[in-house]
Amino acid sequence: MATAIEVQDVSKRFRIYREKPTSLKQRLLSGRTRAEDFWALRDISFEVPQGGSLALIGHNGSGKSTMLKVIAGILRPTKGLIRERGRIAGLLELGAGFHPELTGRENVYLNSSFLGLSRAETDGVYDDIVQFAELEDFMDTAVKFYSSGMLVRLGFACAVHVDPEIILIDEVLAVGDEAFQARCLDRVRSFQREGRSIVIVSHALDVVRQLCDHAVMLDHGRVHTSGSPDDVVREMRLTILHHDLEFAREEGSKEVEIVHVDLLQNGGALQGPVRSGESLTIQIELRAPEPIEDPVVSFALHDATNSYVFGNDTARLGLDLGTIHGGRRVGFALGPIPVTGGKYWITLGVHSRDNARVYHVQDERYSFEVQQAEGRRDQLSIPVTVRMEDL
Amino acid sequence: MSGVTERTSEPPRLRVRLRVRELYGYREILWNLVRKELKVKYTASVLGAVWSLLNPLVFLAVFTFVSKMLGGAVLDYPVFLLAGLLAWNLYSVAVSQGAQSVIANANLVKKVYFPREILPLATVGVSLVDFVLQSVVLFVYVILTYGFVLDQIWLYPFAFVALLLFTTGMTMLISAMNVRYRDVQHLIGLALLVWFWLTPIVYPAGTAYTNLLQYSHGDALWKLYLLNPLAWIVFGFQGALYHSSDAATKLAPFTTGQLAFALSIASAIALLGVYLAWRLYFSMSGDFAEEL
Numbered sequence: 224m225a226t227a228i229e230v231q232d233v234s235k236r237f238r239i240y241r242e243k244p245t246s247l248k249q250r251l252l253s254g255r256t257r258a259e260d261f262w263a264l265r266d267i268s269f270e271v272p273q274g275g276s277l278a279l280i281g282h283n284g285s286g287k288s289t290m291l292k293v294i295a296g297i298l299r300p301t302k303g304l305i306r307e308r309g310r311i312a313g314l315l316e317l318g319a320g321f322h323p324e325l326t327g328r329e330n331v332y333l334n335s336s337f338l339g340l341s342r343a344e345t346d347g348v349y350d351d352i353v354q355f356a357e358l359e360d361f362m363d364t365a366v367k368f369y370s371s372g373m374l375v376r377l378g379f380a381c382a383v384h385v386d387p388e389i390i391l392i393d394e395v396l397a398v399g400d401e402a403f404q405a406r407c408l409d410r411v412r413s414f415q416r417e418g419r420s421i422v423i424v425s426h427a428l429d430v431v432r433q434l435c436d437h438a439v440m441l442d443h444g445r446v447h448t449s450g451s452p453d454d455v456v457r458e459m460r461l462t463i464l465h466h467d468l469e470f471a472r473e474e475g476s477k478e479v480e481i482v483h484v485d486l487l488q489n490g491g492a493l494q495g496p497v498r499s500g501e502s503l504t505i506q507i508e509l510r511a512p513e514p515i516e517d518p519v520v521s522f523a524l525h526d527a528t529n530s531y532v533f534g535n536d537t538a539r540l541g542l543d544l545g546t547i548h549g550g551r552r553v554g555f556a557l558g559p560i561p562v563t564g565g566k567y568w569i570t571l572g573v574h575s576r577d578n579a580r581v582y583h584v585q586d587e588r589y590s591f592e593v594q595q596a597e598g599r600r601d602q603l604s605i606p607v608t609v610r611m612e613d614l
Numbered sequence: 615m616s617g618v619t620e621r622t623s624e625p626p627r628l629r630v631r632l633r634v635r636e637l638y639g640y641r642e643i644l645w646n647l648v649r650k651e652l653k654v655k656y657t658a659s660v661l662g663a664v665w666s667l668l669n670p671l672v673f674l675a676v677f678t679f680v681s682k683m684l685g686g687a688v689l690d691y692p693v694f695l696l697a698g699l700l701a702w703n704l705y706s707v708a709v710s711q712g713a714q715s716v717i718a719n720a721n722l723v724k725k726v727y728f729p730r731e732i733l734p735l736a737t738v739g740v741s742l743v744d745f746v747l748q749s750v751v752l753f754v755y756v757i758l759t760y761g762f763v764l765d766q767i768w769l770y771p772f773a774f775v776a777l778l779l780f781t782t783g784m785t786m787l788i789s790a791m792n793v794r795y796r797d798v799q800h801l802i803g804l805a806l807l808v809w810f811w812l813t814p815i816v817y818p819a820g821t822a823y824t825n826l827l828q829y830s831h832g833d834a835l836w837k838l839y840l841l842n843p844l845a846w847i848v849f850g851f852q853g854a855l856y857h858s859s860d861a862a863t864k865l866a867p868f869t870t871g872q873l874a875f876a877l878s879i880a881s882a883i884a885l886l887g888v889y890l891a892w893r894l895y896f897s898m899s900g901d902f903a904e905e906l
Binding site for chain 2: 302306313329332341
């Protein structure tokens with residue numbers, strides 16, 4: 224099948240100016256300005272076949288929105304080539320073409336023209352747009368009096384009534400109430416049935432899995448994983464173990480399930496905070512209804528600012544779990560806790576050795592506090608011995 | 615299946631015919647932006663578009679008064695003044711608004727793709743609408759003054775084409791430059807002030823000519839004066855519209871034939887200017903989304 228979009232080795236560099244010289248004098252006086260290069264995209268290649276749906280996922284700052292802007296023609300690539308067949312409409316921001324002083328009706332025409340509709344075409348879909356947005360009574364009101372929800376509905380209503388061959392969507396599926404979202408998704412599906420090509424940037428991983436037939440995960444401007452949405456989303460979720468945790472709190476096939484977790488100290492359940500220098504055991508009870516070969520159990524600690532602090536897993540620790548069938552108990556004994564204060568969140572995961580299958584992940588469900596000894600201001604507790612001798 | 619678009623790191627090269635076709639495809643945005651600007655300009659004002667007529671009328675009152683005070687006045691001053699002033703307004707408003715056109719629409723430029731030329735073109739379009747409105751008033755006045763004796767009106771389209779081309783080129787140039795160097799918007803304000811007085815709008819060119827010749831290098835100064843393309847454009851509008859008995863001494867010392875020829879040359883140069891400004895604008899516009 225022919226390709227709708229070909230992205231070949233695309234890189235995008237931004238120059239980050241400490242203070243951007245926008246006047247002639249600044250430019251002349253400062254000579255060479257101090258600019259730093261920031262590569263938002265590095266050697267990205269992928270293709271979208273005609274009628275295909277591709278999802279770009281990744282953490283904040285991974286470059287996915289930049290990629291979409293380059294495809295849309297808003298930004299120019301620093302290197303590489305993009306080839307597109309057919310008319311493109313980019314829904315990068317809902318209602319970007321709205322003007323607050325104009326009425327809803329006038330804005331529909333203005334916004335639609337930015338999406339590539341002629342006046343006559345807009346006439347044809349105007350009633351559908353108004354109905355979709357459920358704003359029949361407000362079309363002659365200036366949109367500066369609209370609530371943000373109304374604006375978003377009108378923006379999306381315009382956006383989904385365009386008629387391009389390629390549609391770029393950035394995060395706009397996550398707007399409105401649930402009923403509205405469901406209608407938006409329906410609309411995207413009908414785009415797919417009509418054979419249009421779609422590129423979606425989204426944080427909503429479940430939506431990505433439902434809608435798209437291909438996914439690309441970007442990480443720091445490079446392609447991290449590319450493949451079927453299921454695999455890429457799984458990879459994305461696995462890296463969540465080591466990254467920020469704004470996504471699903473629990474997930475996995477549960478072929479091996481984490482059924483119970485205890486935090487133990489001195490042979491009993493942990494009571495109150497841990498003192499710096501004391502030890503702690505994370506004890507996990509697993510259950511596998513069917514035999515599962517060679518699973519790996521991992522844990523990660525995040526502090527109150529959600530920064531990754533520490534983590535480890537049975538594979539790295541050299542423990543081979545063999546085949547699990549039925550119940551199994553795994554305990555991580557953490558030696559003297561070296562930090563001196565704060566709350567720590569525990570993320571637990573069970574997955575295959577090659578990370579291809581996630582059996583069960585529980586994000587930050589458990590936590591413990593470390594208490595500082597009174598009168599101390601240490602950040603870390605480091606074992607110290609002292610000695611002296613006569614000379 | 616529609617055409618293939620390629621996007622590369624190369625600054626795009628302007629291929630006029632291709633680009634014109636693309637612009638034509640996006641013409642709806644141009645109309646809508648012009649409509650939007652006009653609507654926003656007069657929204658929540660009681661008099662609306664009357665304001666755009668009021669501006670030249672107040673100008674007229676002030677300068678009639680001044681020229682009467684100073685003596686040596688032109689016979690039918692309103693016709694004389696408005697003929698030049700409306701052209702000047704089209705030019706100066708388009709250029710000074712054009713300086714802001716990309717920056718003021720930063721939100722659009724960063725979020726939506728469309729041919730960026732539309733922004734300065736919309737500015738010219740808004741000025742043009744005002745020009746047409748005000749010209750209706752002027753023409754009514756001209757007919758009331760002279761009746762339908764407009765035997766030099768054929769000069770009007772020559773002047774109009776030159777004006778439109780010159781304005782379009784300058785607006786594109788200024789709006790592109792101002793994205794990178796914000797000095798331009800301040801500079802253009804001052805430049806327009808000087809330029810206004812170097813153009814024979816409120817004072818008659820014929821008088822300026824005779825006065826200049828009394829100086830030692832008067833002839834050279836007059837030649838310098840004629841380097842201003844807007845002077846020729848204003849000569850054209852005045853020549854087309856002003857018919858009072860003192861026209862021979864007050865207007866520029868050229869025949870209508872000479873003016874038509876000069877304006878044709880000016881239009882050709884302005885057309886080249888539009889092309890060059892467009893090319894510059896086009897190659898710079900790829901980076902607008904980053905520069906804003």
